[in-house]
Amino acid sequence: MSREDSGAAVARKPARKPVVPRRVLRDGVYDAILEKLLDGSTPPGSSLGIDSLARELEVSPTPVREALVQLEHTGLVxxxxxxxxxxxxxxxPEQLAELFDMRGILEIAAVERAVSQAEDLVPELRAAHAQHVLCAHRVRKLRGTGGRPTDFADLREYFAADWEFHLTIMRAAGNRFLNRAADQLSAHVHRLRQTADHGAMDIDQAVDEHAAILAAFESGDPERPVAAMRAHLGAVARRVSADG
Known part of the structure; x- marks a missing residue:
């Protein structure tokens, strides 16, 4: 083969497709299945067929299989x-106790480390709290107009804003491994929504307790944020146990 022929063969070789689109597709499928797990449309014990999910989501079975493997690691499937x-x-009940024990270990450690970054953290925490308040208002408004927000879509933004408040503090701790642990923990925290009674949500309590955590960071007292977070997590655990 001549040099010219060799060059032409190389030129004809198809370009390697980028991996980003596949990753985006896989993440999109993961999010779609996760929402099905959390919105009550697939109750505990339900079968999750790869082919049927692929048809429903209009994708090939491969990203569905990858997403289910990823979800298996979270314990959701x-x-x-x-x-x-x-x-x-x-x-x-035992798993709930362990979950809140882990949240206490992780989030209290994050608060202790984030206190030294309070000057930078407080503006971000104010913004996260404001978003949480806004989403809580929207849910209350749905209730006030005769609606009972049992549809997970109505509550998705509220749940996301609630957890984002906590993530804002954990990111401020400045520890990448703590953040990775928080990412894994988030699926289990949201898993509580699988069987939550949306009509008996603790919206008002959660907003007030987050406000107390924000005020504690604003105070400049390094002990107050720890106490406020510990009080909030304890209150959430009691409310969940009472609902169960």
Whole structure:
């Protein structure tokens, strides 16, 4: 083969497709399945067929399979031999206790480290709290107009804003491994929404407790944020236990 022919062969070689679009597709499928797990449309124990999900989402089975493997690591789904994937059962009382124990370990450590960054953190925390308040207002408005927001779509922004307040503090701790642990924890925190009674949500309490955490950071007292976060997590745990 001449040098010219060799160059032409190289030129004809198809360009390698970028991996980004596939990653974006996989993440989109993951988010779509996650919402199905959290909105009540697929109750605990439900079967999750790869082919049926692929048809519903109008994608190939590959990103669905990848998303289910990723969700299995979060504990939201489980794989049964010869039966495929199923939605995991609700958290048991023991698992709930362990979850809140882990939240306490992780989030109190984050608060202790974030205190030294309060000057930069407070403006971001004010913005996160304002978004939480706005989303809470929208949910109250739905209730006030005769609506009972049982549709997860109505509550998705509220749940996201609630958790973003906590993530803002954890990011301020400046520890990448703590942030990775928070990412893994988030799926389990949202898992509580699988069986939550949307009509008995703790919106008012959560908003007030977040306001107390914000005020504690604004005070400049390094002990107050820790106490405020510990009080909030304890109150949430009690409310969840009472609902169960």
């Amino acid at each position: 489980s794989r049964v031999a010869l039966k495929g994937y199923r939605v995991a059962p609700p958290l048991s």
